[in-house]
Amino acid sequence: MKTLSVAILGFGTVGSGVYETIQKQQHRLQQIVGNPVQVTTIVIEHPKKHVKIAQNIHVTTDINAVITDPNIDVVFEAIVGKEPAHTYLAQCIKAGKHVITANKEMFATHGMELKDLAAAHHVNIGFDATTAGGIPIIQTIQKLLNINRIHSVQAILNGTSNYILTEMRELGTSFPNALRQAQNAGYAEADPTNDIEGYDAFYKLMILCELIFNKQPAWKTVKRTGITDIKPEMHRSQARTKQRIKHVAEIKLVNNSIHAKIEPIAIPESHPLYAIEGVNNAIHIETDIVGPLTLAGPGAGSFPTASAMLEDFCQIWKQQKSSMKTNETVLAFP
Ligand code: HSE
Numbered sequence: 001m002k003t004l005s006v007a008i009l010g011f012g013t014v015g016s017g018v019y020e021t022i023q024k025q026q027h028r029l030q031q032i033v034g035n036p037v038q039v040t041t042i043v044i045e046h047p048k049k050h051v052k053i054a055q056n057i058h059v060t061t062d063i064n065a066v067i068t069d070p071n072i073d074v075v076f077e078a079i080v081g082k083e084p085a086h087t088y089l090a091q092c093i094k095a096g097k098h099v100i101t102a103n104k105e106m107f108a109t110h111g112m113e114l115k116d117l118a119a120a121h122h123v124n125i126g127f128d129a130t131t132a133g134g135i136p137i138i139q140t141i142q143k144l145l146n147i148n149r150i151h152s153v154q155a156i157l158n159g160t161s162n163y164i165l166t167e168m169r170e171l172g173t174s175f176p177n178a179l180r181q182a183q184n185a186g187y188a189e190a191d192p193t194n195d196i197e198g199y200d201a202f203y204k205l206m207i208l209c210e211l212i213f214n215k216q217p218a219w220k221t222v223k224r225t226g227i228t229d230i231k232p233e234m235h236r237s238q239a240r241t242k243q244r245i246k247h248v249a250e251i252k253l254v255n256n257s258i259h260a261k262i263e264p265i266a267i268p269e270s271h272p273l274y275a276i277e278g279v280n281n282a283i284h285i286e287t288d289i290v291g292p293l294t295l296a297g298p299g300a301g302s303f304p305t306a307s308a309m310l311e312d313f314c315q316i317w318k319q320q321k322s323s324m325k326t327n328e329t330v331l332a333f334p
Contacts, residue, residue: 004033004317006074007041007066007097009088011050013186014078014102014129015042017302018309019053025310033317041065041072043088063088067095074316076309077101080190086110093117093125098320100312102129102305105194108203111210124319126312131204132157132281134304135297136311141211148287150212153251157204159279159300160188160195161227161247165264166277169235169244175228187279187300197226198247198262205249205260208283212251213258223261230264242269246276272296 006022008015022029022039029037039057043066044050047059058065063084066072075092077099079085085106089099093114101107107114107130118125128138132155141150156162160182167178179196182188187195194200202224206216227247238245243266252259267274272294276282281299286292298304 001035003036003038004073005038005040005069005071006076006313007043007069007072008039009043009063009066009075009077009085010079011042011044011053012078012080013302014305014309015044015076016050016052017306018076018078021303021306021310023054029310029314032314034321037313041069063091066097067091072097074098074100074313076313077103078305078309079103079106082106082109086114089114090117093121093123096121096123098124098126098316100126100129100309100316102309104130104200104203104207108206108210108216111207124316126309126316127207128312129305129308131207132283132295133159133297133299133301134307135281135283135295135299136308137208137283137295138211139311139315140295141208145287148289150285150287151253152286153205153208153212153249153283154273155205155208155249155283156246156273156276156281157201157249157283157299158195158198158247159281159298160192161198161201162276162281162299163187163279164196165227165230165235165245165247168230168232169239170277172232174232175230182279185279186302196228198224198249201247201249201262205251205262209251209258209260213253215258217258217260221260223263225263227264238266241266243267244274246273248273 008018041058043063053059075097077089082105085103092099107127163182164178167173189195209216245264246267247264249262272284273282279300282296284294
């Protein structure tokens with residue numbers, strides 16, 4: 001039986017979570033995809049730092065080890081920042097490999113181009129892990145909301161800032177202490193400015209926009225306000241009227257034009273985002289047929305993000321198998 005060979009690019013919180021999950025869930029994975037799944041190559045900047053990787057895995061700094069290896073079927077990309085992630089993924093796609101990414105900044109910038117490139121090379125691209133961590137929002141929109149038209153989105157898309165706001169409100173923790181806790185738990189970006197100033201939520205919102213409306217608004221038209229000016233007394237004052245301050249990313253379609261913004265706002269108790277606490281994220285969408293829907297769950301962290309990437313992997317492989325079967329049928333009944 002063929003073994004599916006996979007490569008992982010980047011071995012931080014997310015890459016190592018993917019590696020551990022593949023090792024731990026080998027039996028389940030094999031039942032779902034029908035083949036053993038093996039990590040054969042890991043591309044990282046500093047190979048000597050990672051002693052936990054099994055001896056039989058090729059650990060290298062050289063992307064060519066992936067691109068030129070015809071046995072590698074799928075590439076998981078968990079690098080921080082746009083480059084070299086974008087160049088590596090384009091090279092992997094051109095080499096005929098399916099790719100799965102968790103890289104929101106890169107995908108917000110180059111997603112459309114990579115999707116087109118993947119289609120041209122008959123491979124799949126999974127990007128559910130780019131947005132809202134473990135919540136399967138991308139696959140839900142792609143696969144389960146076809147006849148519905150989404151006309152607005154309100155979402156909490158950054159686990160670190162939601163965690164900080166929750167700690168400040170519940171425990172009266174100072175902003176720097178709450179941020180430090182989020183960093184220690186592995187939720188925050190390498191540069192937490194991205195979390196607390198709303199850039200991370202912005203990239204995720206742009207990915208959602210492109211998925212839902214097939215286009216993004218001009219980035220400079222999107223208002224983005226972070227949470228750094230929020231003070232504990234503001235939480236106390238909102239609590240008196242049963243409201244909570246949440247960092248909300250929003251998209252609205254007004255006269256066929258997309259309006260997007262990210263800002264801290266007071267949310268009433270009756271709103272689905274009110275109860276979203278700690279590192280959790282949520283996406284509340286309004287559609288024209290089913291009406292309002294909310295998906296909530298862990299928005300950051302090693303295993304929630306690995307979960308999203310491996311769900312993409314299962315989908316890609318199921319799709320691959322069914323298209324192989326269709327081709328066989330076509331051949332059998334010309
Ligand atoms: N730093 C991000 C967050 C990680 O806190 O949501 C997940 O994208």
